[in-house]
Amino acid sequence: MSLLEVHELSKVYGEGAAATPAISELTFAVEEREFVCVIGPSGCGKTTLLRCVAGLLAPTAGSVVLRGKRVARPPDEMALVFQEYNRSLFPWMTARQNVAFPLRRKRLGKQGAARAETALDEVGLGRFVDHYPWQLSGGMQQRVAIARALAYQPSVLLMDEPFASVDAQTRADLEDLILQLRQRFGVTVVFVTHDIDEAVYLGDRIVVLTRAPGRIRETVLVGLPEPRDQIETKALAEFTRLRTHVNRVIKQEAARQPASPDAQGS
Amino acid sequence: MLAALSVLESVTRTELISSRHFPPPTKIFSTLARELGSATLWSDLANTLGGWALGLALAFAIAVPLGIVVGSSALLHRLLALPIEFLRPIPSVALVPLVVLVYGTGFQSKLFLVVFACLWPLLIQTIYGVQDTDPVAMDTARSFGLGRTERLVLVTLPGAVPYIATGLRISSSVALMLAVTAELVIGSAGLGRSINLAGEGGAVELMYALIVVIGVTGWALNSVFARIERRVLHWHVSVRRLEHAR
């Protein structure tokens, strides 16, 4: 039995004439400590998939099973980093308060604040603990949201295009930070991204989705050696091969149907 | 709504709430139906609405031009900011006794109170509206060589219209409140006075029937002004969007 099983998952938004199928009969499994990247065209239902997995959204059909138990509401051991970072931080809380807020339930007292500070330190925001979200740039806000997920120490971490708005250098640093954390704490990660390089660099496995409504187009196993390294790994011939392969699959997928106007980028 | 009414009905019928304090809705409505046939009700309503309408119109005629002038001059605004800040919170009802001394207990007193109370929301909204002119539109107008008056008429005023509409909506309900207050306290003719007399005379059902009348009136006025505001706002937003798209 896998840690996380997604079974024939479908979600249709709305009803009747306005019904929009977002994902359709998705089935895949994630093993303990595995890093799975999900990649697919904009609007194919990646966010919908994550919200169903996180227990925030009831699927229309199918199920999500975590450690043998069906997910009906947000499980304690999961954390989700939203795509809309600027809307997921509480504007009336400082960075530290934002990060410490989910720890309330764990009743850590003083330790909670310390853990929040460590997490902010790790994402490079040690000097900004007492800043409010509006005093931080978009990329910094996203890092606060990431720090919040890290401080929570989940066993399953769901991330929705978390690095979309940070600069290349910070992005590389954050990618390595996530990999390190996985090494250290054995976190299982489901990671949605638009970026093929990122998916290949981070993932043990890449799930490529079709255009909307999303189904699984192909699952690509990434056999790159551990630990990964921004320069060494990306110089490997295998890295280039995988990258080209995923790229080709996506290109074919894009050509399969006439492009709808909103199919490009987001 | 019906559910609430039937709860009220049963509560008052069973005297959980004494019907001397709050009669059953059916009785209130039958009194209301009877009153709808009487001339007093309609003349009361006309009196109240007369004060409302004239007061609102006068306040509009004073506040909007004044607001435009004050809003378009930084110096004037600065000079008048504090006096406005001080005069505005004086609850207009505080002036009731003074008004009685000067104008007596008739329609004039009511009118003065309504005008005084409506002035401030309209004035302040107009000033905001004039000051919130879209700077891009203003620069465009300037670059086309439009003169001061033309800019005022073509750029500033259309931009201020939604704010004025909001001021009008607020003022409308303030006006009704002050008209009723004047009738209640001073005894100018109108629904407020009749409500008071009915209460004092123990005609409890009549009193509540009249309260329903004033409530429905207020609701109708609110709806009309809210609709105007929404329409103006809508138009405004779409116009701005067009401007930017060009």
Place this chain on the structure above:
Amino acid sequence: MRRVTAAAIELAMALALLAVWWIWSAGSDSFYFPPLPDILATFGDTWVFARAGSDVVPSLARLTAGFSIAVVIGIGGGILLGGSRTARGAVGPIVEFLRAIPPPALIPAGIVALGIGDVMKVFIIAMACIWPILLNAIDGVAGVETTLVETARSYGIRRRDRLRFVILPAALPQIFAGMRISLSVAIIVMVVSEMVASSNGIGFFILQSQRSFAIAEMWSGILLLGLLGYALNRGLTRIERRMLHWHRATRSSALART
């Protein structure tokens, strides 16, 4: 620096206005408009502190009680109703109707049902203040950013904590907007209820002075009400600024970025 000049200009203007009133009224032998110095002298005699205890304190107590009740019910109701579309639909028309009744019109009903005591006044003040707060709270709660609520939910924050730490703060800007409207209505209703049925309070005092032709006293009462209104508004604005500093900052930084 510019703020200082602005304040100086404003202050100068206010003093100038006072001076004009002073000079204009000095020569006045009109019975209704006594000289300003007389009014100020009477103001001192009356309110510092001869009648402060007998009239100002009862008025303020009623105002505070009614307003506080309205705040509690308004926020509570807003949270209950704002969270559910069906509840909003069911209660909507009733609220719209009750809100549309000009509050002073309820005073005779209040007298019939509750007598002329403090209970009636507090009740009427609360009745008048509830609607703006309630409607704004409903809007605020209904409009809370869903991502915020989902974030809290996904971290397993309990319902009670979500209400207290997420939904309430998020709706607070709207709630304060409602409270500002309610405060000015509260002052009006307080004065009117004291004029119609009372034996003490500032409203009672002003009307009584007029009836006994104590014109300077009447003016001093009007002046006091103006000052009170100003002070109460300032107080509320200050509390709002302190509690919502994040809101203003967030909005202006969002504007700066677009």
